[in-house]
Amino acid sequence: MLxxxxxxxxxxxxxxxxxxxxxxxxxxxxASPSPGGRPSGGLDERRLRxxxxxxxxxxxxxxxxxxxxxxxxxRGVPEPRDPTCRTLFSTTFSTTFSATLDAGQGASGARHTVxxxxxxxxxFLRSRHGPFLSTAAGAFRTVADARAVLTAFExxxxxxxxxxxxxxxxxxxxxxxxxxxxxxxDGSRAVRFRQQGEEEATVEVVLARVGPNLVVVAQAGRExxxxxxxxxxxxxLARRAVTKLRAVVQGRTPxxxxxxxxxxxx
Numbered sequence: 001m002l003x004x005x006x007x008x009x010x011x012x013x014x015x016x017x018x019x020x021x022x023x024x025x026x027x028x029x030x031a032s033p034s035p036g037g038r039p040s041g042g043l044d045e046r047r048l049r050x051x052x053x054x055x056x057x058x059x060x061x062x063x064x065x066x067x068x069x070x071x072x073x074x075r076g077v078p079e080p081r082d083p084t085c086r087t088l089f090s091t092t093f094s095t096t097f098s099a100t101l102d103a104g105q106g107a108s109g110a111r112h113t114v115x116x117x118x119x120x121x122x123x124f125l126r127s128r129h130g131p132f133l134s135t136a137a138g139a140f141r142t143v144a145d146a147r148a149v150l151t152a153f154e155x156x157x158x159x160x161x162x163x164x165x166x167x168x169x170x171x172x173x174x175x176x177x178x179x180x181x182x183x184x185x186d187g188s189r190a191v192r193f194r195q196q197g198e199e200e201a202t203v204e205v206v207l208a209r210v211g212p213n214l215v216v217v218a219q220a221g222r223e224x225x226x227x228x229x230x231x232x233x234x235x236x237l238a239r240r241a242v243t244k245l246r247a248v249v250q251g252r253t254p255x256x257x258x259x260x261x262x263x264x265x266x
Contacts, residue, residue, distance in 0.1 A: 041117065042139020042146070042212040043248060048120040051215070051248040053135050056256040057240050058124060065123035065132065077134055077220050078174060078193075078203055080163035087156035088191055088205055089218065093121060096207065096216055097138040099152035114145045116214070131221025133237065137245055140212045149214060150187055153207050157191045172197065181235055184208040185215075185242040206238040210245045217241050 043051070055064060080086050087095045097116040116138030124133045140146040162175045172195055179192035185208035195201035203220040217238045244254040 041141050043118065043137075044139070045118040045120055047248050048118055048137040048139060048213070051137050051241075051245040051254065052120055052122045053124070053133075053217070053237065053241050053244070054122070055124070057237065057244075062124050062126055062133075065125045065134075077132065077205075077218050078163070078165040078167070080160070080165050080174075082160065082163050084156050085160035085163040087153065088160060089203065093119065093134075093136040093138070093216055096153065097136070097149060097214060099149040101148055114140065114148050116149075117141055126221075131219055133217065133219040135215065135217045135241055137213060137215045137241075140214070143212045146209050146212045146214050147187070150189060150207060150209050154189045157189060160191075163193070172199075172201075174203065177202070179204060181206065181238070184238055185210045185246070188238075188242075190238075204234045206234060208238065208242045208245075210242060210249055213245060213249060215241045215245045 042048075055062065078089050080089055094115075097119060098113055100113045118139045119136060121134065121136035123135075125131065138149075140149065157176075160176070162173060164171050164173050166172075174193035174195050177192045177194045179190050181188070181190045184206065188206060188208040190204070190206045192202065192204045195203075201221065203218070205216065205218040207214060207216045217234060219234050219237075247254045
């Protein structure tokens with residue numbers, strides 16, 4: 001599904017069809033149940049950190065973004081003023097990894113907020129002026145909670161068609177643009193926004209579920225990743241993030257895939 005003026009965010013969740021994609025609403029097995037028959041909880045922070053992207057997953061020329069640098073200028077991901085859009089682009093991913101369920105939804109039956117039980121994040125950049133890439137993994141109590149957060153992200157993508165944010169002491173506007181990605185994990189959502197004006201800047205976010213865990217990959221910069229090289233677009237990085245998360249969920253240690261040797265550190 002395309003994200004555009006008349007469409008919601010790219011959305012995949014369900015069982016695979018003959019073309020390799022899963023139609024909306026069709027079931028797919030998720031996390032393994034615990035001995036008591038209830039869905040097992042998500043990973044702890046240590047294992048989430050093991051599942052994150054690292055420099056070995058990036059093409060040559062990328063570097064780790066230091067906490068000191070991000071503390072001064074942020075992670076490079078826009079911070080929209082609109083609360084709906086802020087769900088998509090939270091720099092700490094706190095709003096991305098949460099959802100408010102109305103009464104009657106969820107196990108409690110009362111209105112409540114679902115949040116990640118554990119979370120880990122990392123940031124990368126190609127130069128001190130971007131592009132920037134941020135990623136985070138979050139663990140939830142149940143598969144249903146993770147699905148609810150994924151659904152909230154999809155609704156935010158459908159409701160956020162344009163937003164404004166402050167960059168370099170000026171107000172800039174972003175508008176929704178098409179983005180079509182294949183299915184990732186046990187369900188995924190993706191959005192893309194382009195900056196209006198003379199500068200060509202793009203921000204893309206992919207959120208994917210693996211059992212009761214979610215992983216988000218967000219990139220932003222004047223030089224859009226997807227326009228540089230097919231091997232450097234957000235899709236292979238998001239796919240790699242899902243692969244690593246699933247490996248950790250299955251009790252394995254992710255190993256470098258060897259596709260991007262020679263990454264550097266600034």
